[in-house]
Amino acid sequence: MLELFDAFVPELPDATIKYYPHFLSPQEADRLFELLKNETPWRNDPITVFGKTYPQPRLTSLHGHTTDPYGYSGIVMQPNPMSKSLLDIEQKLEAYTDETFTTVLLNLYRDGQDSNGWHADNEKELGVNPVIASVSLGASRFFHLKHNTETSQKLKLELTHGSLLLMEGTTQHFWKHQIAKTTKAVAQRINLTFRKVLKVH
Numbered sequence: 001m002l003e004l005f006d007a008f009v010p011e012l013p014d015a016t017i018k019y020y021p022h023f024l025s026p027q028e029a030d031r032l033f034e035l036l037k038n039e040t041p042w043r044n045d046p047i048t049v050f051g052k053t054y055p056q057p058r059l060t061s062l063h064g065h066t067t068d069p070y071g072y073s074g075i076v077m078q079p080n081p082m083s084k085s086l087l088d089i090e091q092k093l094e095a096y097t098d099e100t101f102t103t104v105l106l107n108l109y110r111d112g113q114d115s116n117g118w119h120a121d122n123e124k125e126l127g128v129n130p131v132i133a134s135v136s137l138g139a140s141r142f143f144h145l146k147h148n149t150e151t152s153q154k155l156k157l158e159l160t161h162g163s164l165l166l167m168e169g170t171t172q173h174f175w176k177h178q179i180a181k182t183t184k185a186v187a188q189r190i191n192l193t194f195r196k197v198l199k200v201h
Contacts, residue, residue: 006020006022007019007020008020008021008157010155012145012147012153012155012175013147013150013153013174014147014170014171014173014174014175015145015167015169015170015171015174015175016166016167016168016169016170016171017145017155017165017166017167017168017171018165018166018168019157019159019163019164019165019166020163020164020165020166021160021162021163022162022163023096023135023162023163023164024135024162024163024164025162026161026162028162029137029161029162030161032085032089032137033137033138033161033190035085036085036086036106036137036190036192037108037188037190039083039085040061040083040106040108041061041080042059042060042061042106042108043059043060043061044056044059044060045060045075045077046075047073047074047075048073048074049073049117053074056075057113057114057115057116057181058107058108058109058110058114058115058116059107059108059110060077060105060106060107060108061080061105061106061108062077062078062079062080062103062104062105062106063079063080063081063082063083063086063103063104063106064079064080064082064102064103064104064197065082065102065103066079066102066103066197067079068102068103068125068197068199070103070105070123070125070197071123071125072119072123073119077105079103082104086104086192089135089192090104090194093133093135093164093194096164097131097133097166099131099133099196100196101133101194101195101196102195102196102197103194103195103196103197104192104193104194104195105192105193105195106190106191106192106193107190107191107193108188108189108190109138109139109141109179109186109188109189109190109191110188111185111186111187111188112181112182112183112184112185112186113181114181115178115179115180115181116178116179117178118146118176118177118178119176119177119178120172120173120175120176120177121167121172121193121195122172122173125197125198126172126195126196126197126198127196127198129168129169129170129172129173130172130195130196131166131167131168131195131196132166132167132168132171132172132193132194132195133164133165133166133193133194133195134159134164134165134166134167134191134192134193134194135162135163135164135191135192135194136159136160136161136162136163136164136165136189136190136191137161137162137189137190137191137192138161138187138188138189138190139161139186139187139188139189140158140159140160140161140186140189141158141159141179141182141186141189142156142157142158142159142179142180142182143156143157143158143159143165143177143178143179144156144177144178144179144180145157145175145176145177146175146176146177147174147175148174148175148176149174159191179191
């Protein structure tokens, strides 16, 4: 299990956030980035926000151990099988966190204009207090958090190559997060968000 002294653990109300900058070695991260960039069946779905539909500003791919669909913002995705690359990183992640996951959503940010707007991972399929494990590969990007009601409560983290961010507890109930656009020239970034998708009847 990951030790807290390896982590940055900000003191935030209504949230449990842990950031491990060295979850993967540079060599592991380099290898995984190239494998996933080339082997992943990337797609660009239209997304509906506030009644308007437009292409998502990033590429995505859903993979899992089950056939249970997962959806957000009007998109319903059927999971692809888990590749050996994904199984290897999942096994390491589960050993380090003592959590189990069923599904991973991959995002490919092609440049600084690709982004992920303010949202919470609060879909009912994720359960009451979901654990979201986010592994970053490639270019560093800033991750922003803001509290839903306490407007002074904000956090900005630089997610670096090979890092792991854990969001646990009531975080998704009280906080939103985003990867904002940037005018700076940035290389490609792949983000893997592991989660446990439950059957909802």
